[in-house]
Amino acid sequence: MQYQGVCHKMHTDLMSSDSASNPSKQQVQYRFILDEAVIDTPLALGQEVELTWTGNIYCVSCGKKTPKSYSQGHCFKCFKTKAACDMCIMKPETCHYHVGTCREESFAQSVCFQPHIVYLANSSALKVGITRLGQMPTRWLDQGATQALPIMQVGSRRLSGKLEVMFGEQVADKTDWRKLLKGEASSLNLETVRDELLNEFEPKIAEIRDEFAQKSDFEEGITILNQENMREFAYPVNVYPEKVKSHNLDKTPTVRGKLQGIKGQYLLLDTGVINIRKYTGYELIVRVV
Incomplete structure (x- = not known):
């Protein structure tokens, strides 16, 4: 499956615990957001995921195309004028x-x-x-x-x-x-x-x-x-990385790997981790296998 749109931080939901040893610990579920809409299929652990940056960035405040992102998804004008x-x-x-x-x-x-x-x-x-x-x-x-x-x-x-x-x-x-x-x-x-x-x-x-x-x-x-x-909260993680290697879409526009976990705003892939919130405003193509 393939989706394309402007990236926003992932949304979270909380579910009741499925742990008999700690029934009060809530389970965190994630929803991937493109163009401020939930993609049709949520990311699932074990899936092969590919993220490609198209090279376009759009200001999350005014919507205009910008060559660079400031303060998590703003153009320079909004960065200098917006209270946020x-x-x-x-x-x-x-x-x-x-x-x-x-x-x-x-x-x-x-x-x-x-x-x-x-x-x-x-x-x-x-x-x-x-x-x-x-x-x-x-x-x-x-x-x-x-x-x-x-x-x-x-x-x-x-x-x-x-x-x-x-x-x-x-x-x-x-x-x-x-x-x-x-x-x-x-x-x-x-x-x-x-x-x-x-x-x-x-x-x-x-x-x-x-x-x-x-x-x-x-x-x-x-x-x-x-x-x-x-x-207390539990995150969907199968495997934590022994050594943390961070992907950077500005340097390598395509990132691919098997999804091993999600925590905070990070996807944990077997090839490295990527902070989704960092790329707010970036136009991405997301492929899920």
Whole structure:
């Protein structure tokens, strides 16, 4: 079978566990997206898959053809003007809406001033992260987390970023993608970690709460989520690579191999791994045998 269209990140669904030993662990299922539509046949482990980049890239914001992709699928003009491409998306604590220099008012209202979650996750190891309330559990699955636990809910992206930086003094905020693709991280008791971090950082949390209460025109309170239960996820992987080799469509436009697993936004082929999200906006031809 053959499909052609503009690539977008894979969508995820969660199914009930089929494990008698851990019935609470949910199974992750993936759907490959071309032209924002699910391809007719989902990818299945054991299939021979071929991905070919046609050489075309289309901006995911304005739809225009672009010679190069910026910030995961944008043309240069949109990269320089869209709030979704601003540095504060990568570093939320640098949000500058309050000083009047936000690129898009509508984006701020629909994204930045929505409830956000500060969470702990276990992908390659323990990490702290943030996401909009409505993006759970998608954010965790995109990162390949096998365990996740919300620990705070706040009223803005900037506030969540401040708390993430604070916890970053003790906990990493990045995932080691090579370790992620070599196997599952050792299980952690995230509830215990949560309680220890909230106790250790209680004075600093109070300081940040007071700072935002005094200076913000928005409701940006902090709610401690100390009654949440940890969630666990299992990914469709038959074989993890012993050595991680990454495919690059910009250098080698055609990639082929037997699908051995999917984790995060990576396809694990017997010839190497490929990050599908990296090629958002690329026009691909997908052949499945």
